[in-house]
Amino acid sequence: MGSITLQQVNKKFGEVNVIPSIDLQVEEGEFVVFVGPSGCGKSTLLRLIAGLEDVTSGAVLIDGKDATRLPPAKRQLSMVFQSYALYPHMSVRANIAFPLKMAGMPKAEIDAKVADAAETLNLTDYLDRKPRQLSGGQRQRVAIGRAIVRQPSAFLFDEPLSNLDAALRVNMRLEISELHQQLKATMIYVTHDQVEAMTMADKIVVLNKGQVEQVGSPLDLYRSPANLFVAGFIGSPRMNFIRGAAAAAFGVETIGVRPEHMTILSEGGTWQGTVGVTEHLGSDTFLHVHTEDMGTLTVRAGGYVGFKPGDRVGITPDADRIHKFDGQGKAVK
Amino acid sequence: MSTYHSRAAGRLMVAPSVVLLFLWMIVPLGLTIYFSFLHYNLLMPGTETWTGFLNYSYFLTDPAFFTAIVNTLLIVVGVLIITIVGGILLALLLDQPMFGQGILRILVISPFFVMPTVAALVWKNMFMNPVSGLLAFLQKSMGFQPHDWLASTPLLAIIIIVAWQWLPFATLILLTALQSLDEEQREAAEMDGAGPVYRFIYIVMPHLGRAVTVVILIQTIFLLSVFAEILVTTNGGPGTDSTNLAYLVYAQALLQYDVGGASAGGIVAVILANIVAIFLMRMIGKTLEA
Numbered sequence: 169m170g171s172i173t174l175q176q177v178n179k180k181f182g183e184v185n186v187i188p189s190i191d192l193q194v195e196e197g198e199f200v201v202f203v204g205p206s207g208c209g210k211s212t213l214l215r216l217i218a219g220l221e222d223v224t225s226g227a228v229l230i231d232g233k234d235a236t237r238l239p240p241a242k243r244q245l246s247m248v249f250q251s252y253a254l255y256p257h258m259s260v261r262a263n264i265a266f267p268l269k270m271a272g273m274p275k276a277e278i279d280a281k282v283a284d285a286a287e288t289l290n291l292t293d294y295l296d297r298k299p300r301q302l303s304g305g306q307r308q309r310v311a312i313g314r315a316i317v318r319q320p321s322a323f324l325f326d327e328p329l330s331n332l333d334a335a336l337r338v339n340m341r342l343e344i345s346e347l348h349q350q351l352k353a354t355m356i357y358v359t360h361d362q363v364e365a366m367t368m369a370d371k372i373v374v375l376n377k378g379q380v381e382q383v384g385s386p387l388d389l390y391r392s393p394a395n396l397f398v399a400g401f402i403g404s405p406r407m408n409f410i411r412g413a414a415a416a417a418f419g420v421e422t423i424g425v426r427p428e429h430m431t432i433l434s435e436g437g438t439w440q441g442t443v444g445v446t447e448h449l450g451s452d453t454f455l456h457v458h459t460e461d462m463g464t465l466t467v468r469a470g471g472y473v474g475f476k477p478g479d480r481v482g483i484t485p486d487a488d489r490i491h492k493f494d495g496q497g498k499a500v501k
Numbered sequence: 502m503s504t505y506h507s508r509a510a511g512r513l514m515v516a517p518s519v520v521l522l523f524l525w526m527i528v529p530l531g532l533t534i535y536f537s538f539l540h541y542n543l544l545m546p547g548t549e550t551w552t553g554f555l556n557y558s559y560f561l562t563d564p565a566f567f568t569a570i571v572n573t574l575l576i577v578v579g580v581l582i583i584t585i586v587g588g589i590l591l592a593l594l595l596d597q598p599m600f601g602q603g604i605l606r607i608l609v610i611s612p613f614f615v616m617p618t619v620a621a622l623v624w625k626n627m628f629m630n631p632v633s634g635l636l637a638f639l640q641k642s643m644g645f646q647p648h649d650w651l652a653s654t655p656l657l658a659i660i661i662i663v664a665w666q667w668l669p670f671a672t673l674i675l676l677t678a679l680q681s682l683d684e685e686q687r688e689a690a691e692m693d694g695a696g697p698v699y700r701f702i703y704i705v706m707p708h709l710g711r712a713v714t715v716v717i718l719i720q721t722i723f724l725l726s727v728f729a730e731i732l733v734t735t736n737g738g739p740g741t742d743s744t745n746l747a748y749l750v751y752a753q754a755l756l757q758y759d760v761g762g763a764s765a766g767g768i769v770a771v772i773l774a775n776i777v778a779i780f781l782m783r784m785i786g787k788t789l790e791a
Contacts, residue, residue, distance in 0.1 A: 258707075
């Protein structure tokens, strides 16, 4: 239950080729995150899987069976929308019960399942309220409740946390991860936030302009990004890209070093520069160092460091963790 | 507008308009009430005498009065049903993506711009005329006896004409309401396994509730006083078959020159309209609250 396969899926809106061709395998019970900048086709891809859009060509297989032409309701998938899409005139109870009611389930059974779902999501006290009487996080949970009662073979999340404030987002992130461990169901999650992707995913699919750039576990992507795009997208603050002489020293077009893989020294070091803006986060300090021939480099220093803007500093990259990229932006081993 | 002085200045500024509007409303009402207690016939000017409630008892016991009330309500209810059901169907249709959508929408609204007298005349002479009307032609071409709409079913004919005029209004309001329905809600319902019919019942209809209320309230106000359509088609006849309250008051005042009786009728109409309004607000006004 719950494996999804995409075979050469292609989607065009009129003349615009949104998704040229994607092959992808989502294993049963996996938490897969589609991540990419806005407009990269990740939501479209999710909607193709959900059946809310028709694929132009190619096939969508759910549990090994061809579902390409199946209507959304027949695909055994549940979706949580960005706007939650709760039914405003129905109580929380009726919202959660709606899919079961549509499936023609007997009343007693519906009540039991709704009570169950409400229990799981701490919604029991709110069952008789209307969605507009709930906070953002509660609405989110109702939307999830509506998705879990049907016991679908997979859950689809379309940027579900983007309407929440930062603190709540961290909370809900945890709750969704816990829900995944509890239900052991396949989940596909779309986000533009690489932090969400890194923290939640078993497998990340990085998309750019409708193409899959790389598929892998969060740490795979972090340690060995396949190209410049993935290297720049995964990790925060983003990786420093250095071209020119410094890169030529490694025999490639571009080298990339993450801020956390550089050491900052008061003198010496491989590269020299002047400290610009420093950002103190308490646990870390990010220094923006201006160099003569490599532009500005972001360097992470643990804890508090005493460098002030205008100080001359040296930077030494961690030699094992320099990423090399060729002229096409592909990683070189 | 929050300090004492600004509030006082504000009251002073709006006072002239308030006084004007108040007089505008209260003077005619007061005069009508005053006339309704007089024996006041335009054929015998200068002979007005106080008659108490005689005008009222005369108007209320007029056999035409009861017919007029029933007809008034039939017109309101009939037109409301046609325009709301038809309006929802048309709105659903116009909401579909199709070629020439913009032009089509303008065409749909156009009956609303035709003045009632003209619309009624067009219907009377070009559609419902038993000899030369289009409907009669259609019936004849299928071998039926042509139906004389205005003579044998005058009230139905008027309901059809008025409904034709108000259908665009209902369609327009309902269409905008339909377009404000969150696309994701519709999709969520689709994912939840609701087919088109269930989506309509559980998602679309509740969403349209407020718009339907607005349509009912606004149309009721205007439909209680349908007049031009009756005047140019049936003149309230045959007999009193298509006389509504507004037409009855008109007949009393300007056909029988009985200003006193007509004023009494007018007051009765005002009271009735208020009863309907209270009834409506109780029944459906709740949907308007957020």
